[in-house]
Amino acid sequence: MSDSPISVDSGEMSALRRAIPFFQKYGLYVFLVILLIVAFSVSPQFFSPRNIQNLLTDGAPLGMAALGQTFVILTGGLDLSVGSLMSTVAVIATSIKPDNIMILPIFLISICFGALVGFVNGWLVTKRKVSPFLATLATMIVLQGIRFAYTKGAPLSGDLPPGFRVLGTGTLLSIPVNLVVLAFLIFVFAILLYRSSYGRKLYLVGGNPRAAFLSGINSDLVIIAAYMICAILASIAGLFLVGYVGSVDNWVGRGYELDSIAAVMMGGASFKGGKGGIFGSIAGVIVLIVIYNLVLLLGLPIQAQLVVKGLVIILAASFYLTRSN
Amino acid sequence: MKATSIMKRFRIDPAIGIVSGLVLLLAIIGFFISDRFGTIQNLTNILENSVSLGLASLGQTLVILTGGIDLSIGGVINLASCLTSGMINGDSRLVVPVIVGVLLLGILIGFINGSLTVWLGVHPLIVTLGMSMVLQGVTLLYTLVPPGAMPLSFDFIAYGRILGVPFAPVVMILIFIIMGVFLRKTSLGRHVYAVGDNAEAARLSGIRQNWVVIFVYSACGFFAALTGIYLVSRMGIGDPRVGEYYMLSSITPVVVGGTILAGGKGGVTGTLIGVFLIILLRNLLNFMDITSFYQWIIEGLIIIIAVSFYVEKRKL
Numbered sequence: 001m002s003d004s005p006i007s008v009d010s011g012e013m014s015a016l017r018r019a020i021p022f023f024q025k026y027g028l029y030v031f032l033v034i035l036l037i038v039a040f041s042v043s044p045q046f047f048s049p050r051n052i053q054n055l056l057t058d059g060a061p062l063g064m065a066a067l068g069q070t071f072v073i074l075t076g077g078l079d080l081s082v083g084s085l086m087s088t089v090a091v092i093a094t095s096i097k098p099d100n101i102m103i104l105p106i107f108l109i110s111i112c113f114g115a116l117v118g119f120v121n122g123w124l125v126t127k128r129k130v131s132p133f134l135a136t137l138a139t140m141i142v143l144q145g146i147r148f149a150y151t152k153g154a155p156l157s158g159d160l161p162p163g164f165r166v167l168g169t170g171t172l173l174s175i176p177v178n179l180v181v182l183a184f185l186i187f188v189f190a191i192l193l194y195r196s197s198y199g200r201k202l203y204l205v206g207g208n209p210r211a212a213f214l215s216g217i218n219s220d221l222v223i224i225a226a227y228m229i230c231a232i233l234a235s236i237a238g239l240f241l242v243g244y245v246g247s248v249d250n251w252v253g254r255g256y257e258l259d260s261i262a263a264v265m266m267g268g269a270s271f272k273g274g275k276g277g278i279f280g281s282i283a284g285v286i287v288l289i290v291i292y293n294l295v296l297l298l299g300l301p302i303q304a305q306l307v308v309k310g311l312v313i314i315l316a317a318s319f320y321l322t323r324s325n
Numbered sequence: 326m327k328a329t330s331i332m333k334r335f336r337i338d339p340a341i342g343i344v345s346g347l348v349l350l351l352a353i354i355g356f357f358i359s360d361r362f363g364t365i366q367n368l369t370n371i372l373e374n375s376v377s378l379g380l381a382s383l384g385q386t387l388v389i390l391t392g393g394i395d396l397s398i399g400g401v402i403n404l405a406s407c408l409t410s411g412m413i414n415g416d417s418r419l420v421v422p423v424i425v426g427v428l429l430l431g432i433l434i435g436f437i438n439g440s441l442t443v444w445l446g447v448h449p450l451i452v453t454l455g456m457s458m459v460l461q462g463v464t465l466l467y468t469l470v471p472p473g474a475m476p477l478s479f480d481f482i483a484y485g486r487i488l489g490v491p492f493a494p495v496v497m498i499l500i501f502i503i504m505g506v507f508l509r510k511t512s513l514g515r516h517v518y519a520v521g522d523n524a525e526a527a528r529l530s531g532i533r534q535n536w537v538v539i540f541v542y543s544a545c546g547f548f549a550a551l552t553g554i555y556l557v558s559r560m561g562i563g564d565p566r567v568g569e570y571y572m573l574s575s576i577t578p579v580v581v582g583g584t585i586l587a588g589g590k591g592g593v594t595g596t597l598i599g600v601f602l603i604i605l606l607r608n609l610l611n612f613m614d615i616t617s618f619y620q621w622i623i624e625g626l627i628i629i630i631a632v633s634f635y636v637e638k639r640k641l
Contacts, residue, residue, distance in 0.1 A: 078450075080573075131586050133394075137573060138628040147619030153618065258396075258454055271448050306462030314455035317404040318445035 003143020005164025069234030086253025118231025168243020340583020390526025392588025400460030402568025435546020521588025
């Protein structure tokens, strides 16, 4: 029944039919362009080199977190422990001797810690069949407890190695250092996702678990690896965030778990898994930080950021998610 | 073996059996740990501490039964609490109209959540997360500090006694009983389960699935607003940050009580016992002088242990 009117005036409908997948695929990028035009028209300072630099420095940690979140969401899960892990890693960083020699060890310890947390998440999800929401919610709460038990709830007095400030806020040929690192990470993980057998398996496990099983893929291993990638990237993001902020409190990573999920979802991913990708997620991150910036440039009170951000997340998600399921 | 057959005979959900057993175990441990545990004062204290988490989790249960989730509960609580104390501002004549208004606002917010989920087809996690940010922003635009003041008599809601019986916990338990009967005995209540269990089958059997979903989110908004009002009474003033805790914590008792996130299975009884479990545990840990930091670790472990015992459909 519903098909017959389409065949009647096929010319017009087929144009529309072609337009819908286009918007589903590129809707976010269209949205981003519109947003940038709006940003420029309301505030010409938006495109000043200084503002762009600030904006990107500010957004790089979120970019790293969202990059990792993409892998987990591709498996059909999600990771709520990202923000808590970022804070915990930041606390670890300040509790070690503030000397530049220690930067590499701090990174190694944090990455190992992240890998462990990711492994626990992945293990719970695959071997214990706990739903990802609950497994990562539980790790989030446990990490929070460990962190507070360690710091006794007090703001930290420990200092960071001075090199962290350079990583978090410095520039290299007027390009923010953390952005360079983010670009490198995107490059590496894009190769992993789009050019390796692991990436292919990840899409198959997320999109069609049955087919993945029948073709002999060890789904559990693929999923555990995704959670570990997410947690490791979150640890790195936490270190760059603490370098950017310069001081640590116990909540420094708060909100990053939900922001990163929102960015990935806006980038075209689906909670059913198997959909979305790195570049969509990064576009989602850019939308979020442009909105933040825009609210500031408009001179609106800082609380308005939250209102605008909430509305845009819903809007952007519905913009191209026109009942595709 | 025997325990399971008894549970089967009385048609008790195994999850409820496990959680009730844990509550009982904690209570027994409590009597050994401290003489003061068993006093009327402490038991009343446990009951009163359960009210806000209970009300918030009740709404969350309804939403989760349909397979959704509501992350905006914390935002609604913040806004409701600030509006209540800010608008009443010590004037006892305004108490009733403001409370009615705030409850209606809660329903409206839930209605918007449900409508966006249904009509736009956006995942409820995203819709309610966005809504939570909007509400937090609006609340902070309205006030940055605890606003207004409350008439003294308003603390009856939280601390009132009728013939020595604490008023609020009794009302909360009554609400749970009403909702339990509603879910079991009314057609709308059954439809909540049907939508969560198999949305497609529910649609084919003529259930107006969209309206059921909108209904549960509206109810959830209502209970969140009620939680906000209760917290104003308990603390004597509204607070723009008081609800943050409930955003994710309202989910814990629901899943610990055996309601599965995929929807269609579970109920409010499990949630109520789950609330008691968490509050009782906190009470015990306080008696043992264990700070809230370790309590978080234990709360997280409880979620893991509880849900890895229950069978979950793999979905989110």
